[in-house]
Amino acid sequence: MTKPLLSVRGLRKRFGGLIATDNVDLDVVEGEIHALIGPNGAGKTTLLTQLFGELSHDEGEIRLEGEPIDALATPQRVQRGLARTFQINQLLPDFSMLDNVALAVQARQGHSFRFLGDARRDKSLRQRAREHLTAAGLAHRAEVKVADLSHGEQKQLEFAIALACEPRLLLLDEPMAGLGHAESEQMVAMLSGLKGRVTMLLVEHDMDAVFALADRISVLVYGRIIATGTAQEIRDNEDVRTAYLGDGDA
Amino acid sequence: MSEDAITHPGSPAPSTGRALMRLALALGLVALPFLVQALGQPALVPLATRVLIYAIAAASLNLALGFGGMVSFGHAAFFGIGGYVVGILYRTYVDDGLFLGLIPGTGQLLITLPAAILVGGLLALLIGALSLRTSGVQFIMITLAFAQMLFFLFVSLKAYGGDDGMTIRRRNELFGLNTRDDITFYFICLAVAALVFLALWRIVGSRFGMVLAGIRQNERRMAAIGIAPYRYKLAAFVISGMGTGLAGALMANYLRFVSPDMLHWTKSGELMIMVILGGVGTLLGPLFGAAALVILETVLTSLTEHWQLILGPILLLVVLFTQGGLNGLFNRLGLGRSER
Amino acid sequence: MTLVLEQLLNGLQFGVMLFLLAAGLTLIFGIMGVINLAHGSLYMVGAYAAAFAAAQTGSVFLAILAGLAAAAIVGMAMELFVLRRLYARDHLDQVLATFALILIFNQSVTLLFGRQPLFVSVPSVLNGSVQLLPGLTYPIYRLIIIAVGLLVALGLYLLINRTRIGMLVRAGATHREMVRALGVDIRLLYTAVFGLGALLAGLAGLMAGPILAVQVGMGEQILIMTFVVVVIGGVGSIRGAFFGALLVGLVDTVLRAFLPGLLRQVMTGSEADALGAGLASMGIYMLMAVVLLVRPKGLFPANV
Numbered sequence: 001m002t003k004p005l006l007s008v009r010g011l012r013k014r015f016g017g018l019i020a021t022d023n024v025d026l027d028v029v030e031g032e033i034h035a036l037i038g039p040n041g042a043g044k045t046t047l048l049t050q051l052f053g054e055l056s057h058d059e060g061e062i063r064l065e066g067e068p069i070d071a072l073a074t075p076q077r078v079q080r081g082l083a084r085t086f087q088i089n090q091l092l093p094d095f096s097m098l099d100n101v102a103l104a105v106q107a108r109q110g111h112s113f114r115f116l117g118d119a120r121r122d123k124s125l126r127q128r129a130r131e132h133l134t135a136a137g138l139a140h141r142a143e144v145k146v147a148d149l150s151h152g153e154q155k156q157l158e159f160a161i162a163l164a165c166e167p168r169l170l171l172l173d174e175p176m177a178g179l180g181h182a183e184s185e186q187m188v189a190m191l192s193g194l195k196g197r198v199t200m201l202l203v204e205h206d207m208d209a210v211f212a213l214a215d216r217i218s219v220l221v222y223g224r225i226i227a228t229g230t231a232q233e234i235r236d237n238e239d240v241r242t243a244y245l246g247d248g249d250a
Numbered sequence: 251m252s253e254d255a256i257t258h259p260g261s262p263a264p265s266t267g268r269a270l271m272r273l274a275l276a277l278g279l280v281a282l283p284f285l286v287q288a289l290g291q292p293a294l295v296p297l298a299t300r301v302l303i304y305a306i307a308a309a310s311l312n313l314a315l316g317f318g319g320m321v322s323f324g325h326a327a328f329f330g331i332g333g334y335v336v337g338i339l340y341r342t343y344v345d346d347g348l349f350l351g352l353i354p355g356t357g358q359l360l361i362t363l364p365a366a367i368l369v370g371g372l373l374a375l376l377i378g379a380l381s382l383r384t385s386g387v388q389f390i391m392i393t394l395a396f397a398q399m400l401f402f403l404f405v406s407l408k409a410y411g412g413d414d415g416m417t418i419r420r421r422n423e424l425f426g427l428n429t430r431d432d433i434t435f436y437f438i439c440l441a442v443a444a445l446v447f448l449a450l451w452r453i454v455g456s457r458f459g460m461v462l463a464g465i466r467q468n469e470r471r472m473a474a475i476g477i478a479p480y481r482y483k484l485a486a487f488v489i490s491g492m493g494t495g496l497a498g499a500l501m502a503n504y505l506r507f508v509s510p511d512m513l514h515w516t517k518s519g520e521l522m523i524m525v526i527l528g529g530v531g532t533l534l535g536p537l538f539g540a541a542a543l544v545i546l547e548t549v550l551t552s553l554t555e556h557w558q559l560i561l562g563p564i565l566l567l568v569v570l571f572t573q574g575g576l577n578g579l580f581n582r583l584g585l586g587r588s589e590r
Numbered sequence: 591m592t593l594v595l596e597q598l599l600n601g602l603q604f605g606v607m608l609f610l611l612a613a614g615l616t617l618i619f620g621i622m623g624v625i626n627l628a629h630g631s632l633y634m635v636g637a638y639a640a641a642f643a644a645a646q647t648g649s650v651f652l653a654i655l656a657g658l659a660a661a662a663i664v665g666m667a668m669e670l671f672v673l674r675r676l677y678a679r680d681h682l683d684q685v686l687a688t689f690a691l692i693l694i695f696n697q698s699v700t701l702l703f704g705r706q707p708l709f710v711s712v713p714s715v716l717n718g719s720v721q722l723l724p725g726l727t728y729p730i731y732r733l734i735i736i737a738v739g740l741l742v743a744l745g746l747y748l749l750i751n752r753t754r755i756g757m758l759v760r761a762g763a764t765h766r767e768m769v770r771a772l773g774v775d776i777r778l779l780y781t782a783v784f785g786l787g788a789l790l791a792g793l794a795g796l797m798a799g800p801i802l803a804v805q806v807g808m809g810e811q812i813l814i815m816t817f818v819v820v821v822i823g824g825v826g827s828i829r830g831a832f833f834g835a836l837l838v839g840l841v842d843t844v845l846r847a848f849l850p851g852l853l854r855q856v857m858t859g860s861e862a863d864a865l866g867a868g869l870a871s872m873g874i875y876m877l878m879a880v881v882l883l884v885r886p887k888g889l890f891p892a893n894v
Contacts, residue, residue, distance in 0.1 A: 384882065388821055390625055
């Protein structure tokens with residue numbers, strides 16, 4: 001098998017007496033959509049946060065394209081090719097959609113110690129940003145301030161910004177959360193369209209979306225991965241059934 | 251590009267209205283000395299000069315505070331050090347000695363001003379590098395503490411006046427102009443102020459300015475797109491220190507005097523008051539805020555020695571009940587676009 | 591040797607005074623998230639009220655009562671009319687609003703009592719010194735201050751660590767939003783915390799009267815040092831406030847006592863004194879800088 005894009009070995013994290021991440025091994029192969037599911041409180045978001053570098057892990061190793069990234073802070077990990085969407089939107093509220101995406105484009109172009117020139121008239125930024133917005137179906141709302149957007153639009157913007165980072169691996173934290181039926185379908189369609197072109201690690205509760213999109217699924221319970229496999233394998237897995245139906249949610 | 255471009259992007263028209271306002275302001279400032287002469291109030295020229303100098307300081311503070319979101323309570327340090335650069339260089343010049351055995355003194359504005367900018371920037375680099383490792387309440391307290399430390403240092407330096415300060419008998423020279431003349435010095439300060447505001451305008455609209463505004467709004471999001479906030483905040487802090495130092499140098503020239511009072515924490519407070527009175531995070535706000543506070547102080551001190559008892563409640567009411575200070579007020583009165 | 595011991599005791603005494611102020615301040619920062627520059631004004635109010643009562647009635651008991659009551663009342667008014675509106679505001683607004691309060695308080699006190707410092711004598715019953723060691727006598731009054739301070743520290747420790755309300759305080763200092771989400775009556779908690787802070791500040795003020803100058807501006811001088819204590823100790827941490835205060839108190843006192851003398855060895859008298867005093871004043875800020883380099887969150891942060 002080819003070397004995985006993301007390789008996690010023996011990841012551990014505890015908060016005092018609580019073990020949030022319990023010896024997690026995980027591989028994400030290039031081009032796949034790898035879903036991470038599990039009951040509430042299983043530690044999915046905590047795992048993503050550690051992969052992204054916002055939280056430091058106690059033990060274990062994280063490799064991106066074979067290179068260890070454990071010592072890197074979040075901005076450096078992003079420069080290496082990671083990107084993330086947040087469950088609770090992290091946007092720039094006073095800026096417009098276009099501004100938000102343009103900043104991601106700007107970051108991609110290198111350092112920002114440029115004090116001359118009008119950033120809002122910089123074609124290399126604005127044009128590229130518009131392209132990203134168009135791809136996300138948001139171009140018609142480009143100039144609207146984030147604070148004035150609907151929840152669904154904000155979620156879509158989160159996604160557009162993450163794509164503007166041109167990531168090798170995209171970490172998605174419940175991108176469907178809070179979306180209505182139509183918006184969910186839109187999001188699924190968009191993710192589906194990126195299949196094979198962008199590698200994704202997708203944390204989601206929406207099982208329809210998960211089974212529609214995921215190439216492989218890993219199940220996280222109480223911080224431990226109890227199963228990894230294709231959709232069918234996971235559906236048939238005894239332990240998974242028990243975790244979801246038998247013992248109930250954490 | 252609009253003045254509040256950072257907060258209210260791509261907004262439509264009345265920019266002609268705004269441009270006219272600004273033209274009027276610029277013309278007014280240039281014509282001011284002649285207008286007040288005609289009105290028989292020549293003392294207003296030094297007053298206007300003070301306003302301009304404080305406007306430079308407040309605008310520089312505003313870069314870090316309003317645009318960068320860094321609530322620095324220690325900017326008096328940079329203001330004061332700028333003043334002392336002028337004072338020490340002048341004293342060294344008059345004594346015909348060498349500062350620290352290396353640096354000759356000077357009475358030339360073209361040297362003292364850049365020197366003040368440099369020293370202000372270096373001090374900001376030092377203080378900022380340490381302070382920006384923290385945030386929130388801690389950052390405020392630390393900047394306050396470092397400024398106070400500098401205050402104590404200069405109080406203890408008897409060689410440079412200590413508590414009593416140093417007089418600077420002659421203002422720095424510039425191309426043989428008579429800097430002692432109120433009107434000449436006013437125009438020098440006006441020119442410097444124009445340059446500073448122009449520079450800040452460019453910085454705020456640049457890529458750097460975008461990043462700074464982004465950091466102010468959501469640091470986590472900035473990290474998530476690959477931007478490490480610390481270095482940009484530090485850069486903004488340093489630029490801010492440079493501008494404030496420049497203002498301090500002008501003030502020392504204006505007063506022909508420098509003392510630790512310029513370093514006192516209440517001076518930091520005054521600068522912050524100017525920023526909030528004028529409207530945080532706007533380009534011209536600091537000018538209005540400086541004008542408001544200087545004029546207010548001048549008027550109130552002539553009324554009573556307990557003028558702070560009037561200023562206090564005014565400030566309290568402004569903070570508690572107005573959004574966007576004077577700039578916001580102007581906007582609401584239809585003289586411009588509405589603020590965030 | 592006895593000189594060193596005496597200065598160490600002075601440092602300890604200054605330290606506990608700083609602790610009384612820092613404890614309240616750090617809780618207010620940590621739990622309420624509010625930066626209150628007017629905390630020093632409560633200290634000043636306590637000092638002035640006690641001094642006034644002592645001058646009018648000659649009774650120590652009434653002076654103490656007056657100091658505490660004044661601080662508590664002014665504190666409550668401050669919270670009710672101003673601070674309440676600031677909880678949701680950003681730090682800049684808080685700084686400026688409370689700065690405005692300082693202006694108001696300072697000028698009001700000047701109006702009432704004038705600019706001259708008030709002279710307060712040590713209560714006669716507590717006057718005099720006691721011999722601690724052969725060759726070392728120390729003023730009883732200062733020993734009382736140390737005792738009171740340590741008692742308060744003990745009391746706070748028990749309160750924070752052994753009671754339910756203490757648990758809420760600790761929780762609030764570590765995670766403010768969570769406490770609110772748990773349905774705790776946050777307003778009551780805030781008022782209680784603020785009230786406690788005000789009382790402690792008033793206590794420090796009234797005790798300070800006989801040994802420091804009771805004058806306008808006394809609040810701000812000690813407030814900035816209190817900030818240094820809170821930064822060094824860690825925001826939201828009583829333990830940090832305690833050890834930070836003792837550290838700062840000792841370092842400051844020892845530097846002031848011995849640095850000018852040391853400098854006299856290498857320079858002329860008056861220059862040495864001035865420079866020594868200046869460098870000594872800078873000492874605690876350098877200490878703060880060093881601590882920040884190594885531990886940006888302070889020595890005993892409430893939430894690591």
